[in-house]
Amino acid sequence: MVILMSNVITIQDVFHQFLPKYSETHLFSSEQHMAALCISKCKTAEMGANISECESCHKKYIHYNSCKNRHCPMCQGMEVDEWIDKYYISVIPTLLGNGVRLLGNIDREIKLRLCKTQTYNGITDLIYMRR
Template identity: 30%
Template sequence: MITPKNKNNTVENVRNATKDISDIFRKHFYKIKSKYRYPYHVLRAVESICQCRTNSLGTQIYKCDSCGEEHEIAMSCGNRHCPKCQHEKRKDWLDKQIDRMLPIDYFHVVFTLPDSLNDLILHNQKILYGVLLKCVKETLIELGRDRMRADIGAIAILHTWGQNLSYHPHVHCVVTGGGINVDSKKWISSKKGYLLPVEVMSTLFKGKFLSYTKELQQKSTKRQGKDIP
């Protein structure tokens, strides 16, 4: 253990100096807000996070029945993007998933898209996020039935940022190491340390995403053509 050289470098002082995302937003976001165009939902999320647990949203007063001491607590924003508000919900969700886990092997599978598609996805988030998750689902189901003759299970989580907080949509999956046989309806375990062929999975996923994207583009082109007098 390293002892601090001066009293100002204590653990408590380090904690007090730590900034959370709301502090960063309040200090920097409004300086760059006018320089870029942000979607309404982004502005709303930032505004909520900045106001979370401040007097801006009001306060609640708790009073001790025994001594009468009062304690005032600022209200939370409740925004689903707020790390403060979602901390307990995230913990509860994780606990529920752990309770549902079977005594089997699980695999971590990540489906990602090339950076060259970032602009396209960023301007069509609602539609293409749905397409992305649909392709992930179909890829796992089809390969599970084709290679294992089984219906495998999975939990899929969409992430829209990378480790450096840059825009990088991808899907994390926790996949069961086996599934219910489509014929016998009995459990079939995957090979030890092996789920599905990565290259085949990648090719199938890529083909599906391109196919659905082209289909959407063709439908959009037809609609635009009909609107032209």
């Protein structure tokens, strides 16, 4: 069981926590090793950074460089919500505090069409398709 300390857990978080120990007992190909290293370092100080400054308030912003590895989910152009065509949502009548976002922060509306609902044992399943 994974306990989320924030709303979003990334593959980079998983690699930072588990890869060193996992690497002690498992062998990687050179391509797998390189991909894991790139993903672990992506958009961190280890990859270098650029600094920009706001023209009006002169506040400085640090933008860390990406690894540009084709296997890195942080470098790919496709948004995570574009990976999904069909959404299965189960509504369980239990309060979980603030809850956990399914897709992190999405800055645009995803248009869905309700295809099917079914209820059993107090749980309601909703099935949506992308419009």
